[in-house]
Amino acid sequence: MADARRISPLADRARIEAPDGAASLAELPHLGRLILRADGAAAARAVKKALGAEPPTEPNTSSRSKEALMLWLGPDEWMLVTEPGSEEALFDQLKDALSETHCQLVDVSDQLTNIELSGARAREILMKLTTLDLHPRQIGPGDVAGTTFGSVTATLFVTDDVKKHETQRFQLIVRRSVADYMWCLLAEAGREFGLPEQQPRSGETMRP
Amino acid sequence: MLDASTLGKIDIRGRDACEFLNRVYTNSWSNLRPGQCRYGIMLGEDGMVMDDGVTAAIANDHFHMTTTTGGAAAVLAWLEDYAQTEWPQLEVYLISVTEQWAVASICGPASGKLIAALCDDVDTDPEDWPFMSWRETAIEGVPARIFRVSFTGELSYEINVPASYGLWLWEKVMGEGAQYGITPYGTEAMHLLRAEKGFIIVGQDTDGTVTPIDLRMSWIVKKTGDFIGKRSLSRADTRREDRKQLIGLLAEDPETVLMEGAHVIATAAEPAPPVPMLGHVTSSYMSPTLGRGIAMALVQSGGDRIGDTLYVTRPGAEPLPVTVTETDFLSAWEKNDG
Known part of the structure; x- marks a missing residue:
């Protein structure tokens, strides 16, 4: 809305x-955009668990889940792009799945x-x-x-x-x-x- | 109201975020509680002031750091370099959010009332919020972080909203603030206001050769615990007693506005060259509040010369006599004249 x-x-x-x-x-x-910083297999598993797809590990590539386009920005950094208005839900989904992992998730939609x-x-x-x-x-x-x-x-x-x-x-x-x-x-x-x-x-x- | 959106902002997250801050700033962050803010100075490895800003604690493992506008990108690169190459064992991540937030800086005696009028729900009077604290709130449903910090020396609040709401916030504040006689002000006015209070601007009152001790801010340098630049503060040259120090200058004639960059010398007349130079004027303004010109300068052993008369050179005319003072002109004025 x-x-x-x-x-x-x-x-x-x-x-x-x-x-x-x-x-x-x-x-x-007004696309939704989040930056995720996280390292290692634990992070990949957590994202897969939350979104059904792993973030790209090959440099300079992307992957997709139902809700998000995931762009590789660095060895431990991804941008997740989603439909306008969906960034809060995406954030909450990921935050819960990543609660045991050392990571940083920030909304950069604006x-x-x-x-x-x-x-x-x-x-x-x-x-x-x-x-x-x-x-x-x-x-x-x-x-x-x-x-x-x-x-x-x-x-x-x-x-x-x-x-x-x-x-x-x-x-x-x-x-x-x-x-x-x-x-x-x-x-x-x-x-x-x-x-x-x-x-x-x-x-x-x-x-x- | 000042548009302060350009200031650098870095989101810092991780179990070791606090330790990271302790290592990059000269002061200590271990006792900063969520909801509190603190001013910090960063040094280069050479012990010289590199950047400054207020950092707020969001949670024990989550901080919102601010930097100067011009230094934002360099500071992020600097911090990332240290995190990756010097301290990879620290669990800390950094993400720039400089342009994620639009910032309206409100200051003046009625600013507390204005903040209360704007916010959907504040449980206490904004004037009762402790200085150097922040609140998570909303303005007509728009999420806002409001920091009670001041760069002008007056009662002041910085409203942060997601940047897409920036124009809306500006118009909202101008509208709501009309009853209090609100006016927009820009960076030149802001420079003047902070100078009245003696607050430094990195890159104006410092030039990469100035330590926090030179700024007469030894209070901000922690006695225990390592930080970037600490070792360099114990070099023979940085420990010299006769280094240039930041002080205030008041010209004999209150109408005088000293020229920034002008040399400070010890004698009423300019001798034949080479002229021994004591220092230079770093900031200079006509203060309407104090009714006179004020200036800050870096002068050899400045701290020992408070009350002395020195002279500021100018092209094609006699040097101007000036009195050396503390840099907090506003407090001195409030005590005597205000």
Whole structure:
């Protein structure tokens, strides 16, 4: 049940599209997000017990349970992403299962936001902004990477629910205070493919 | 009301969280009870002040640490480095929550009444909450943590809400606070207010070469127990009696606002170079409350010079005579004039 008093970091940014499906940009507002820090097999067992699936142990990958997408952030750190409004229930589920384990579970739903970049040229847009190799043989559906895009750090998630005829979609999970910069940066990188210009809220210019 | 959302916030969790705090701060945390807050200073391995902030106990194994805005990322990296490489046997985890919480800092004589009016349910008058304590509450159903802490020297509360409610909180507080004449204030006003009280700003009154003893804050350095930087405080150079120390300066002319960075010398006239330099002005403001300019400065053996006259240089004119004072201008003023 949405609370109208809550404003997502990019609430003032409507979805933008380039012609012919070249690219589109939209915020996925108010997703539930938790960070879990825990180590070892005990933690994996506890999460499996609570959610029915283990968190990913392979670096830079993800896994899914019914309620949550689990992103590997580090050897002892995961981000759990869930539907808007579900983060409290997820938190309680995990907290109970992890009560005997040394761990830390924190709600970061407000700290970050997810921006979805899709379209035929989405990969090319991202390639301009990062040194990470984004070729499909290097990074594919379900992969996760924390790296720099332009001047800010963000977590990249290569969506894993793409159907056969669809082009790959990407999510950038970015801190609230730099979300508008990231939005404008992505739009700027997509201008040659037809994304409309976006003026940064802070008044700076993207193009010198 | 000041928007204090940018300050660094780190969630610290684990059986050894308290021990971890004891090792990274110069003071002791073992007796901090859930619900209480404490101010702490962090040193680099060289014994120099690196960052400061208030840390609150949520539970015996759970703390909410705050840092300076500019130092937030560096402090988290610093703490994580120590946790992973120096003390891997400690059960402690750290997660940044700097942008998870929006923070409205309310201060002034009516702030207690305003907090009471805002909260859905407070069991005691906010003015009866002990200073340096915090409460878990709600404002129209929005979960809030309210910390009774002060950086201005006045009655003050910092309301923390999940960041998505930040704008709503601001408008709510401005609306509810109108009856008390509430006004927004920014960082420049905040810098001035804290200077009246003699509170330091790391990176302004310190520059990476200043120890807590130089700040005349020996009280914050625990006598027993190891902490990062402790050994460096016993180096010959950090034990020198004639190190620069933080003191207050009041110019002869109350209208004068000394220039930050100006040199402090011992003589009324500037001698031929090389001019022996005693120190420099770190913070300087015109205080409307005290009706005069105030300044803080790092001066050689400053603590021994209270009451003395020194001189502050300026380009193209005679040095200005100043009196060396304690840094808590507000208390002195309240005693004499207030």
